[in-house]
Amino acid sequence: MQHILIIEDDRIIAESIEFILEKDSFSCQWFNNGSESLNYLDNNKVDLILLDVGLPDMNGFDVLRKVRIKSNIPVIIISARDDESDQVLGLEGLGANAYVTKPLSPRLVVAHVRSQLRHLRSDKKTSESKFSINQALQRVIFHDQELTLTPAEFKILSLLINKPNRVHSREYLMNIIWDRPHGSDLKTINTHIKSIRKRLNEIDSENDYIETHRGIGYSLIE
Numbered sequence: 001m002q003h004i005l006i007i008e009d010d011r012i013i014a015e016s017i018e019f020i021l022e023k024d025s026f027s028c029q030w031f032n033n034g035s036e037s038l039n040y041l042d043n044n045k046v047d048l049i050l051l052d053v054g055l056p057d058m059n060g061f062d063v064l065r066k067v068r069i070k071s072n073i074p075v076i077i078i079s080a081r082d083d084e085s086d087q088v089l090g091l092e093g094l095g096a097n098a099y100v101t102k103p104l105s106p107r108l109v110v111a112h113v114r115s116q117l118r119h120l121r122s123d124k125k126t127s128e129s130k131f132s133i134n135q136a137l138q139r140v141i142f143h144d145q146e147l148t149l150t151p152a153e154f155k156i157l158s159l160l161i162n163k164p165n166r167v168h169s170r171e172y173l174m175n176i177i178w179d180r181p182h183g184s185d186l187k188t189i190n191t192h193i194k195s196i197r198k199r200l201n202e203i204d205s206e207n208d209y210i211e212t213h214r215g216i217g218y219s220l221i222e
Helices: 011-023 034-043 060-070 084-093 106-130 151-162 170-177 185-203
Strands: 003-007 027-031 048-052 075-079 098-101 131-134 139-142 210-213 217-220
Touching: 003 011, 003 034, 011 027, 011 106, 027 034, 034 060, 048 060, 048 106, 060 075, 060 084, 075 084, 075 106, 084 098, 084 217, 098 106, 131 151, 139 151, 139 185, 151 170, 151 185, 151 217, 170 185, 170 217, 185 210
Parallel strands: 003 027, 003 048, 048 075, 075 098
Antiparallel strands: 131 139, 210 217
């Protein structure tokens, strides 16, 4: 049974999520603050964290920072903050795996949980079997075939492969490619992604490996 840590100061929200998760055969542990949650995480096996940003003792983003120092465990942020800057900070800056805004549907949360755990199970298997990166020669092998990529496309795809199932903002990808990027380069990122998708589809037309997160950026789905 997979174990979910719920960090949420609103008892009603936490109990509704806990109820539907346990009904769906997950086990749960709930805390209403960050410090107890981090303590619990140090001493117990947890498969995924549901993390609220507005906690009474510390900011949820600070909790995520501490988690990421020690672990790559999937973290889904659940927050009333719907600003794009907060979403980019959580997803790109701090490495959250998903960002769900309140008011939320407990069933939607469960869907996100199942999706992230499914991705987690397939991460190593998929990346090893489908993608291979040679940094020295700047080559990406996909299904045993070398992709024809520009230097910029190689940098983007390498990043997505090395950090799958995470959203990378256009601004971040832009900084990966150019030393001194400017605003107009954002459209170029879209062009590079389109080209990468085309190369992947030429080899595997049945799957779309790069997901667009409207208004934020892109992720490699495995």
